[in-house]
Amino acid sequence: xxxxxxxxxxxxxxxxxxxxxxxxxxxxxxxxxxxxxxxxxxxxxxxxxxxxxxxxxxxxxxxxxxxxxxxxxxxxxxxxxxxxxxxxxxxxxxxxxxxxxxxxxxxxxxxxxxxxxxxxxxxxxxxxxxxxxxxxxxxxxxxxxxxxxxxxxxxxxxxxxxxxxxxxxxxxxxxxxxxxxxxxxxxxxxxxxxxxxxxxxxxxxxxxxxxxxxxxxxxxxxxxxxxxxxxxxxxxxxxxxxxxxx
Numbered sequence: 001x002x003x004x005x006x007x008x009x010x011x012x013x014x015x016x017x018x019x020x021x022x023x024x025x026x027x028x029x030x031x032x033x034x035x036x037x038x039x040x041x042x043x044x045x046x047x048x049x050x051x052x053x054x055x056x057x058x059x060x061x062x063x064x065x066x067x068x069x070x071x072x073x074x075x076x077x078x079x080x081x082x083x084x085x086x087x088x089x090x091x092x093x094x095x096x097x098x099x100x101x102x103x104x105x106x107x108x109x110x111x112x113x114x115x116x117x118x119x120x121x122x123x124x125x126x127x128x129x130x131x132x133x134x135x136x137x138x139x140x141x142x143x144x145x146x147x148x149x150x151x152x153x154x155x156x157x158x159x160x161x162x163x164x165x166x167x168x169x170x171x172x173x174x175x176x177x178x179x180x181x182x183x184x185x186x187x188x189x190x191x192x193x194x195x196x197x198x199x200x201x202x203x204x205x206x207x208x209x210x211x212x213x214x215x216x217x218x219x220x221x222x223x224x225x226x227x228x229x230x231x232x233x234x235x236x237x238x239x240x241x242x243x244x245x246x
Contacts, residue, residue: 006069013054020047024188048101055094063087084143092136097190099125104183114171130159189221
């Protein structure tokens with residue numbers, strides 16, 4: 001019964017993840033602020049919230065029964081490894097995905113109403129991702145998996161930088177827009193990393209822990225974040241010049 005539930009969660013996780021992975025590119029490469037941008041941005045947001053939630057449920061089942069949920073890996077890995085990689089690390093990445101999707105959504109819906117971002121749920125998600133990251137790092141250290149420690153750094157950095165923004169007294173237009181970009185592209189990095197890293201366990205197990213499988217989405221995502229942030233700053237400078245001329 002537990003295995004059937006786990007497989008159902010995998011199917012739901014894949015379906016919502018694929019939806020989000022496809023929807024991700026419309027706002028990224030399309031016209032900003034238009035109807036398609038908003039429509040596909042909503043699809044991406046809710047797909048990521050669902051994907052992250054399914055990942056959290058899968059991780060909890062793995063922590064409770066690592067061999068029962070991953071019988072195909074029982075001959076090659078021990079219980080601490082399965083709990084670490086598919087339990088604690090997936091719990092962390094699931095919470096991270098939920099965090100980024102919800103945070104990015106609030107940034108764009110609240111816009112100039114900066115105080116509206118400081119909802120109890122949004123604040124709680126920042127502390128939750130930091131806590132999950134720290135547990136992931138400790139568990140990674142215990143089983144000797146540096147990858148878990150490395151990915152935990154992302155969670156801690158996300159939570160701390162988000163809290164820094166949320167507690168800023170005032171936010172300029174460029175600030176909330178940059179945070180929106182950071183969060184949504186970060187969520188995109190998360191889903192593509194999951195497909196390339198966790199997905200490779202079933203197809204190419206020997207590549208699952210290879211740094212390259214984890215670094216490709218990260219490098220592309222960071223490049224997108226930097227490019228869009230520079231574009232936001234360029235547009236801000238143009239507006240300032242136009243106001244000065246007027």
